Amino acid sequence: MSADGDALTAASWFPGRDVRDAAMSAALETAAVAVPVAGGSPWTLFPAAMRALREFYGLNLRPAGAGRDVAASGCCLEPCEARHAFRAFEALGETVGLRLFPLGRTDSHGLLGVDESGRLFCLDHGGRWLLGDTVREGLCALTEGYAPHRIAPRRWAWAAPHAYEEPLGNAVRTALVAVYVLHHRKVFSARELRLTITTLRGIGQETLDRLVALPRGSLQDSAVPLVARMRALMAAEGAIPQGAELKITVAAPEGTRSPGASVSCAVRVGHSATEPAEAELSLSAGAGAVVGRPWAAVRGCAEDLARYVRAQGRSDQVPVFPASTSPPF
Structure with a gap:
């Protein structure tokens, strides 16, 4: 995996990036506009999700090539794009033992989410995947086409x-x-x-x-x-x-x-x-x-x-x- 994250750099990311106000607005909108469920808004904004949004919110990443192991994919880092999938993320959270918050969408309509430990996951028609142990690692793996880890028994x-x-x-x-x-x-x-x-x-x-x-x-x-x-x-x-x-x-x-x-x-x-x-x-x-x-x-x-x-x-x-x-x- 490239050390400098070419796709991230090309999308105007840089170390120390912090879009605090815009990220907070997006997080509140995600929770407020979510499909209603019993007991109120389903999404809980935890520290790891807020850190990920402050650093990566608003980026539109493009593939950094054809892909090393699988086809590389771009993504849009906008949590509202995945806000409708509360039940799916809730089920994944029960599986891994930690809550998740939506983070965005891939070019192939996969849904991105971050868990309480800061790991990046993807839900798509092919299954449930761990992209990386950090959001940055996962985004680099996605845009460079490294094989994700399937979450299956x-x-x-x-x-x-x-x-x-x-x-x-x-x-x-x-x-x-x-x-x-x-x-x-x-x-x-x-x-x-x-x-x-x-x-x-x-x-x-x-x-x-x-x-x-x-x-x-x-x-x-x-x-x-x-x-x-x-x-x-x-x-x-x-x-x-x-x-x-x-x-x-x-x-x-x-x-x-x-x-x-x-x-x-x-x-x-x-x-x-x-x-x-x-x-x-x-x-x-x-x-x-x-x-x-x-x-x-x-x-x-x-x-x-x-x-x-x-x-x-x-x-x-x-x-x-x-x-x-x-x-x-």
């Missing part, structure tokens, strides 16, 4: 380790590795595992769906009591794992804020009728968890889990957690 899957003879024991031990990884990467600290058994016949009836609390103490010592509790639950409910999918899910505790709440790990076995012994470890992340700081943590989890699976394949030994690791209740 992600899922990774690996063949789960099976160093033990019994499928439930394998699943529990692998799930506990996921508990450790999610806690170590500061995504969330799980307090329980969800045990689900779903038949493979017909519409796939759930014969068991229960939460099982993690025991106190080290994760290393939790596998045996967890397996015993889950076996007791299956016996009490008459849930038979044969001919069914057995899944153990590690999900965020109740009250976890977005986007961390959208992240989960799961271990399932028996999901393939042709390969009933096949086991799968997966990591899922909602759209909001694949941008910014949450994305760094989620990507780290994916790398850790992939490393765990590779190590299992090399040595047929289950990697252990640090001896002091325990559920942080």
Whole structure:
């Protein structure tokens, strides 16, 4: 990306530009003329949005070339051009965990918005996109044609380790590795595992769906009591794992804020009728968890889990957690 922002300079932007009065008028007009919603005006003007408007309001940027990765696009920095899209920006804000304010429109009718951390986003017919971690970075990326980051859910899957003879024991031990990884990467600290058994016949009836609390103490010592509790639950409910999918899910505790709440790990076995012994470890992340700081943590989890699976394949030994690791209740 060019260091001096050719498209910005050509549009009469310069470091320190400040159109305070015009920017405030535009922000007030955006809020006042917005489509009415219950509770009054929908738009909230936060500091990052005001800073962006003061620096960039009124600019009309042209493409700085054909485009490096994708077609370059110009844009108009006028918030009223995107004021009608409150619901769409509200939904994006719920996904990324921060409010947004409209900033303008691209030449291809994409809508630009800035969030409370100062990142620049675009909504268009192709989806939802992060253009840059700052407004200036995003505008340069847009006008120079750098590929934006799509805001969409992600899922990774690996063949789960099976160093033990019994499928439930394998699943529990692998799930506990996921508990450790999610806690170590500061995504969330799980307090329980969800045990689900779903038949493979017909519409796939759930014969068991229960939460099982993690025991106190080290994760290393939790596998045996967890397996015993889950076996007791299956016996009490008459849930038979044969001919069914057995899944153990590690999900965020109740009250976890977005986007961390959208992240989960799961271990399932028996999901393939042709390969009933096949086991799968997966990591899922909602759209909001694949941008910014949450994305760094989620990507780290994916790398850790992939490393765990590779190590299992090399040595047929289950990697252990640090001896002091325990559920942080």
